[in-house]
Amino acid sequence: MKKTLFTLILLPLISHADDMMLASNMRGLPEDFRRYFYDSEIIVQVYLNDTRLFDAAVALKENGDLLLLRTIDDAQDTDQDTRTLWSQVLEKGVSIGKCEKACPSGLMAVQYRLDNSVLRLYTTHYETARARSTYIAMPEDTPGGIIMYNDASVTNSVTSRSWGINSSLTSSFANWSQKASFQSSGMDGKYHYSSSSLYELYTQKELRGSFVRLGFFTPDSDTGNVQTSGFGYDTVVGAMWGTSDALLVNTDSVSAWPVYVTGRNQSIAEVWRDGRLIHTQQLQTGVQALDTRHLPGGIYDITIKIIENGQTVDTQQAQIYKPQGWNDPNRRWRLNLWSGQHRTLTTGDGRLREDNPFSVGGGIDFLAHPRAVLGLSGAATEKEHQVRTRANITLSPDDTLFAQYTLGNTEYQLNQNTDIRYYRNIPGGGSASLFWRSATTDIYGHRTTSRQQGDTWGSTLSLRLPWSTSLIVNGQYMDTAWRRGLGADISITTLATLSGRDMNFRVSAYNRPGFNDNRRDHGVSFGVSLSLAPAARHTLSTETGMNQNQGYSSLNYQWQPGDDHSIRSLGGGVSYSQQNTVISGNASVDTPYVSGDGYVQHNTHGNTSTAGGNLSQVLVMGGGRVASVNGNNSRSMESALIVDVDSDDETANVMASGRMAETRLKVGRNIVPAELWKKDTVQFTASGGESVQVFPPFDSVQMQRGSVKYIKVKAVKTFTVVGMLQDEDGNVLKNRYVSSDVSGGVINSEGVLTLDSGVDNQKLTVRAENGQPAMQCALPSGMDRNKKVQFFSTIKCRTTGQRERK
Template identity: 25%
Template structure:
């Protein structure tokens, strides 16, 4: 480091990022000394990572940690170019508990209530309705889940029916989970599910779980090795599409297969050097889908308890005892086995499954079951064509009832890509018990017409009867026009289908439109003409800050009206706050973000590794990923160009259990830039002092100079050093010559523990 920079760097607090094991905990003010030690500037208690902040309050030497090394600390490094302090612990390389997310020590509490309302009406059939309440809560790292339903039938059933569904508590552990309460004995954590009948049980369950696995990516069970040259690059391609590229060192080495998609499939590995191909060969990737980590060959799920009614308003009605379990075993990267047994009262059930890759392009999925004298098997064979432009699938099912009745069914499906724009599909099935046969044949073509993409479809169908109706036979030709980025589509079709024992011709036409912003997200209108007359229908999907949903209506050619409405929203309770909003059903952790803004038209974007969401002044609900610690970054999304604004805080850390709710208040402040010089009690430039305002903080340089964005509604500065507040300065920007949003306050001097004073240029 040049000598003239040393005085400006060493011994002066610097705003730096704190990283531990590759994860950023926040920003702190650090003082680096010329002898290679680092310590924390006091007053940073709000940053995540309390134990490390306490450790850094004393001077710690950079480099390998030799003594006083808490939490497995190995080394400290300060990156001058990036202003970043990095701490490395043994947990960064451990395979044991460090491979899993720890449950949150704080912030794991909360309650999420999801409301789902559906209303349906048709002609004179009366009004039908349904209200679902799904509850997800968090208490001391236990997740509480519950569901109940209130429903009303049509004209023949005016009564409201209440159904009490599952209500249980679940605790996640590394590789396992435990559950207690009322739950369906369905399977969680298994790759293959034996076909056993389900029922509701009041009792206990335990099983395999990958929820807390820190790295969801896992490598191929058989490594892919290459011999590289310095400066060469390896490319992994599947069906001619690049999946991953990796820079190589000299010599034999393994490729990084964690980023490759799951499955068992062939790839082509090419090595290039200076743009020229050095080698090319075929390899296989062995990452069984739905399995998780192949190093864990066994997966299980067991339960025991009292059988309970799954419908009715009573929470529990004892119906005897039930218990059982299911296991999976990864016999080979290409072969997964499954088995299970359930004992319910006097009934017993057994099942077994197999999922195997028979060859490069053929897969077998099959199973057996025994159930109180009934038995049977099923099998499905899937084959992809050699040129990867088609596939066929064959399914067989055979059952024998203890009454002597037998059932045999066969299903066949085929798909073929004829060329770049044409494809054909065929589906046929046969049920030996009823003697019915059904066939569907479809021809598809994608055509460019007047610069727009058009989908054309021609189909023939002959399906067996249902509910005593005649066979469904017909032919249809359809067109779908896509108008590129406008989000608009037009569609039309003509055809003939069997109705009431005779063929009836029909024609349909319609359009749909989608939007990215606004309350209305999509809408569509369609009309159909047939021998009975003209019918029409419409649909719309909408999203509001408080709820989202969709609606549909139609008037058939037979003059019967039909309509439906679906509404969904969620209520989040936690951290002493409550919020109502529209969220996706799959989100299981939330942050309530309260936005205060000096500019009512300004909007924020909250973003993280989960995506982005617009935040408006007021209360917002932000969906988060449970168990995984992370940060939400707050960025201005919309504001007047001439108006300088600042967002505080700029980010917020979170670590939540499933069902947990966090709270964060964010301010959008109108700011002005204040420039000045700090002087010490002897009138000399004061370096390394912290200048603080609601909108931010900075540190004076070696000449005592500072520049800081200050909240326009709170024009005051605080001067701190070593955690001690020296003085405060209140000023009126108008009297200091505000020029293009910049205020020059001149020289500022104050004594330790001096009282607050008004004015500037006081030494």
């Protein structure tokens, strides 16, 4: 204690401007104190990151080596195993400063501060511990509902007609989410075909960090945050369990390896990336971790500038490790397991299994390093199995390597597939890639075995060149049973302006091996498109070129009327070659209820025509209401609000604002996307009109997948009532609560009421209270709707109910 007291006495002699992290940097210490201080017993408080472990006696050498002599007082709120671990580490000795090699238990830095006699141990878990993995609590009364996506496609020609219908339903019932998916397709004509199948029908529950699924599902798709193997489009009736981050409260990920900075009094840390300031942080005195929760995801280099008194006093380089999609680096394992019986719910000409074997499968993803994700997945039945391994490695912020090997075995054949890809981002918006794909199939016949093997090597380069020019080059070498040889594609596009109108020039060429050793496919084309108006709503394009030594030319026109029009585009064109002339037309629409597109082509050779189209629509049901919206605007919607808007002002422009988006509402029925899981407050405001208020002004929602909630809002043009209220006997009412159709207020002690009311409102209501009866007050008719404030000398009221019982 005497030595600690002596230390405190000498504090004024210590220079606080110097770095206090290393003992050798403790300048300003008198020589006699230096001899007394080092290699002596010093009483310190030991902290692990921000948590106190114990008080201890330590010995400190002048070169920064520190040794634990004994512990004095343990912190009772910390784990005993943790205290034991770090006391053993300190007994072996550590060095003040950054840990460079042989760092025990993730130790990154050791700091000793003389001014408060505190020893801090910083580890790799410092910041990940700050991002606590707490989970959202879902209420028991989560809204139910149904969201159904419907898509239809059809093609019709002289010889055949093809059609397809796809429906996907997401619902919420009893705090579980349900999913059902249906597909039907067919063809009429010479090759008649028809098939309908139900490939998803299950219920799922989101838990804290995981989910449970029961029912009929396809293991290859929608498996949480893990890539899982299955048997292609084959379906299974059974159960699935997997890890999930859906209910994590804090979705802000932190750097898997923390970045430490040393602050001084009144200093700021600026974080720069590629010459752009992306974050600032006020620093406390001493070493501390940079707050990386708000930094972008990925693995990239940063520059940290320490600003003191407006001047840059220090600059250091660091790297952020925030793996994409890994919200909690502490949970390095991700799992998915499923089991069940193969079942196919198909009618028509679809493939039916002769047996229904029991099958199991699953997948594991492991964050081996912030730059490397390793995966293993597999699926098996009695007669077939599949195993897949993969690695996704971030070599640098601009370089990524992906490798995958798949081994599949059935009763009659063995498949081996290798896929290795390298991606690189090029500054300025370009990219490059290299790949190698290899497939080997061993087929077991009766007393015979055959092997088919194919390899493809390739690369792609995309560059942005000067003068608004882009270049795309694609090259491949194929060595397969169907194609063999070198192939290449090249395309150059240039944007220009002529008299205020946009122009687009494109030159492309290709040359690739023919199918089954036939002659090579090759061609070249030159195209120009010109905007006929500066608004780019009318575009004329022409193209000429050659395919297989046969020349062709085409002319097309396209009209895009704008966002406020139901027609998205309308166009037509003609294409001429020596063998045929094709006349075509196309259109696309985007209505509030359905979106779609269609086309028609007529060939003069053979005098044949072909027509086709697509329709997309979303049906939403919930709260006893049904609404429809076009599929283009709501494709990814998993929960929704049905909002009915009533307005007495056509210029109100009601807006709904929440976390998901800001949506403009029309008078009548609307659909607004809602955020999943988290509580959200949707604000309703009127951006147009004069003195318009929206009621209710907001609504709080918390939704799960498939939830639909119904809300009715009204946009009311208002004015302010200023006047006196009198009862049947002519007495002035005072200190009474009064409400209108849009607000409420209290009459002041002098009998004057100031209250907002809708312009179409005809009455005010006085609340029954303190033994006084409820009353109705009629507003005078013939008021000027354009006046914002209306003054009334007298407003007559009459009793409407019994006196309130005391």
